[in-house]
Amino acid sequence: MRLDNGRESSNIEDRRGEGGPRRGLGGGGRIGIGTIVLVLVAMYFGVDPSIVLNGAGVMSPPTAESSRPPASAQDDSARFVSMVLADTEDTWRALFSGGGRRYVEPRLVLYRGATQSACGLGQAEMGPFYCPADSKVYLDLDFFAELRSRFHAPGDFAQAYVIAHEIGHHVQNLFGISAKVQDARQRLSARESNLLSVKLELQADCLAGVWAHHAERSRQVLEAGDLEEALAAAAATGDDTLQKQARGYAVPDSFTHGSAAQRAQWFRTGFNAGSLRACDTFSVAAH
Numbered sequence: 001m002r003l004d005n006g007r008e009s010s011n012i013e014d015r016r017g018e019g020g021p022r023r024g025l026g027g028g029g030r031i032g033i034g035t036i037v038l039v040l041v042a043m044y045f046g047v048d049p050s051i052v053l054n055g056a057g058v059m060s061p062p063t064a065e066s067s068r069p070p071a072s073a074q075d076d077s078a079r080f081v082s083m084v085l086a087d088t089e090d091t092w093r094a095l096f097s098g099g100g101r102r103y104v105e106p107r108l109v110l111y112r113g114a115t116q117s118a119c120g121l122g123q124a125e126m127g128p129f130y131c132p133a134d135s136k137v138y139l140d141l142d143f144f145a146e147l148r149s150r151f152h153a154p155g156d157f158a159q160a161y162v163i164a165h166e167i168g169h170h171v172q173n174l175f176g177i178s179a180k181v182q183d184a185r186q187r188l189s190a191r192e193s194n195l196l197s198v199k200l201e202l203q204a205d206c207l208a209g210v211w212a213h214h215a216e217r218s219r220q221v222l223e224a225g226d227l228e229e230a231l232a233a234a235a236a237t238g239d240d241t242l243q244k245q246a247r248g249y250a251v252p253d254s255f256t257h258g259s260a261a262q263r264a265q266w267f268r269t270g271f272n273a274g275s276l277r278a279c280d281t282f283s284v285a286a287h
């Protein structure tokens, strides 16, 4: 992915160094085995251990910690997220003003392990999520490593797709779609309710495709293989693999995202059409 102008968003809320809600064993600020392992890792990478110790309260178990990329890689990753977010701001601002509306920019929270959101406790295990109640996207950068290793969806544009999908939920929120769906779901059977959730998720995929269409047309952001990366990520995060992702929405466990094929198909639909009208997943017959 090519982000030539390199503008970074001013809407990043970096909570990575904060003492968020503690979890796991040995809380209360005590220095545990995990911390010691971390200090060793930090020394190995030439990082001042006091930096690690100051953040000890929010650290996860040692296994997860020791596989975490060094700080400089995290910084590069944070900068990339910030630039993609900036691109979604430019794109959606233009699309909204073209339709006579004002785009209200969402904030994106970078956190480690766990953090509080207006939708409840956000935890890294959920994967990235958007909380309509505070209009914020929540992202633990370690998810990108998982995307690469567990979901076999490597590449920077796969990551950009993930961000654009969450921003798609924000667009739905601004249009009042999320609220309508949430409302309707309470009156429906579990099965119908799930179907509606799938449609909401697939629409977010389609909106991610709309963003990619306009980012490419205005700024030529795509490099060879980028589109395939996004499609692979969309497919890899189908229902079967990413059920945990939905907790930030405060909806039942049975919340679903759509199949691998559906997700990739709707991203492609949005990308090809570049128009919100193409993303009416709600009036397309379910299957």
Ligand SMILES: [Zn+2]
Pocket (backbone or CB within 6 Å): 165, 166, 169, 201, 204
């Ligand atoms: Zn989603």
